[in-house]
Amino acid sequence: MPFVKATDAAIPLHVVEAEACEAFLTTLPDAARNWAAQQGFTGALGQVLTVPDAAGQPLMALFGFGTSAKRARSRFHMGTAAAKLPKGTYDIASGLSGRDLEEAALAWLLASYKFDRYRKPAVMGASLVAPKGIDAARIETIAQGEILTRNLINTPASDMGPQELEEAARALASEFDADINVITGDDLIPANFPMIHTVGRASTRAPRLLDIRWGTAGPQLTLVGKGVCFDTGGLNIKPGGSMGLMKKDMGGAATVLGLAHMIMGVGLPLRLRVLIPAVENAIDGNAFRPQDILTSRKGLTVEINNTDAEGRLVLADALTLSDEDDPELVISMATLTGAARVAVGPDLSPFFTDSDTHASALSKAAAQVADPVWRMPFHAPYEEMIEPGIADLDNAPKGGFAGSITAALFLRRFVESPYIHFDIYGWQPTAAPARPAGGVGMGARAVLEALPEMLGL
Structure with a gap:
């Protein structure tokens, strides 16, 4: 739901911190103050109260902003206010400014998200007037990019295979007059x-490489997203409990497409390239096998010690391609390892980079836009763990230690350009304000915010 235009009928919405609640209430008319006291409004985080006028119509609404802790x-x-307030048009009248106001506006838009492709669309409730003092068009563009990511991840694999992912990429390219090339x-x-090709050949749905280009001037940024539309694990088949969420294994592709929407929508002055290897890791007579040795686009050989570590294989070829036109920055995003979830849980986006400058820019930007990230190390002493001896690289080192790091080190072998890798989850396990359970973007808003500093825009 986009912002709406201001009208005389818009209901003023006051955001009230717990520490300032008593003082705020003294500024209200007696009837409104008494009503708030009778309803027990204290400014506690998440409290929502509609204050009626003498005719019983909404006079104002109050939202508790709690304490800083x-x-x-x-x-x-x-997002809590957007979900709880009765249907109507609201206008934030007091209590927020700067980054807090931007986050609140974005939260309101994202709180309206419902994945209703397979059921009757939900009735939209409260709407928000575009707050004064923010770039409303930018916030709407960011929300649209996030919603694109959520929709792609939430769509089951029956309707989101490599072909459908290609169609989504083509639609995005068409929207922003970008070029797209697909090899199938x-x-x-x-x-x-x-x-x-090797990872995707066993599926009845053909593997492909999606290649989007946009922009004619400025530094080149190349985004690479893992597009494994469903992952059975291959011949090292996953147990049922581990296969249940594998529709989200294209979360990296969904996130870079959402990020690309943001970049093109706000018009960043750069040249953008988006590469997505789109495959389904299936089982058939021609599926690749444990102990196979594959030769990559770069010429490095890879021993397959687990067919369920397929994401790094398809990314390796795409990363090699990304390097061939010397971009100023390459960023990959992938739902790559369970080890990353063990390390930081589902809410943080771990990232790897050799650049302290890029790491600092990302961490600062993440804090500013409420998109938390955490730097992980390209730890050189672990390089030996991905060298099996019989081939140049091992796709699944034994031992179980440092799985996210060894996967990142594997990917780094295929990139010479400045490189950042995100090992994201792409899924919200339990509902939270503005983030229903299901597919979710991770790291994209932090990257968008950091790009001007990282690329000197």
């Missing part, structure tokens, strides 16, 4: 994308 434990608090099926072999 309480707010620090979550984010997107205004057996054409991947003469085009020298052997590992993308």
Whole structure:
């Protein structure tokens, strides 16, 4: 739901911190103050109260903003107000400014998200007037990019295979007048994308490489997203409990498409390239096998010690391609390892980079836009763990230690350009303000905010 235009009928919404609640209430008319006291409004985080006028119509609405300590434990608090307030048009009248106001506005838009492709669309409730003092068009663009990511991840694999992911990429390219090229099926072999073809060849749905280009001037940014539309684990088949969420294994692709929407929508002055290896890791007579040795686009050989570590294989070929036109920055995003979830849980986006400058820019930006990230190390002493001896690289080192780091080190072998890798989850396990359970973007808003500093825009 976009912002709405201001009208005389808009209901003033006051955001009230717990510490300032008593003082705020003294500024209200007697009837409104008494009503708030009778309803027990204290400014506690998440409290919502509609104050009626003498005719019983809404005079104003109050939203409790709690204490700074309480707010620090979550984010997107205004999403609670958007969900709880009765139907109507609201205008934030007091209590927020600067970054807090931007976050509140975005939270309101994201709180309206419902994945209703397979059921009757939900009736939209409260709407918000575009707050004064923010770039409303930018916030709407960011929300649209996030909603694109959520919709792609939430769509089951029956309706989101490589072909459907291609269609989504084509729709995005068309929207922003970008160029797109797709290499499909057996054409991947003469085009020298052997590992993308190998991982996807067992599926009835052909593997492909999606390649979007936009912009004609400025530094080049290349985004690479893991597009494994469903992952059975291959011949190292996953147990049922681990396969249940594998529709989200294309979360990296969904996130870079959402990020690309944001970048093009706000018009960043750069040249953008988006590469997505789109495959389904299935089981058939021609599926690749444990102990196979594959030769990558870069020429490095890879021993397959687990067919369920397929994401790094398709990314490797795409990363090699990304490097071939010398971009100023390459960023990959992938739902790559369970080890990353063990390390930081589902809410943080771990990232790897050799650049302290890029790491600092990302961490600062993440704090500003409420999109938390955490730097992980490209730890050189672990390089030996991905060198099996029989081939150049091992796709699944034994031992179980440092799985996210060894996966990142594997990917780094295929990139010479400045490189950042995100090992994201792409899923909200339990509902939170403005983030219903299900697919979710991670890291994209932090990257968008950091790009001007990282690329000197």
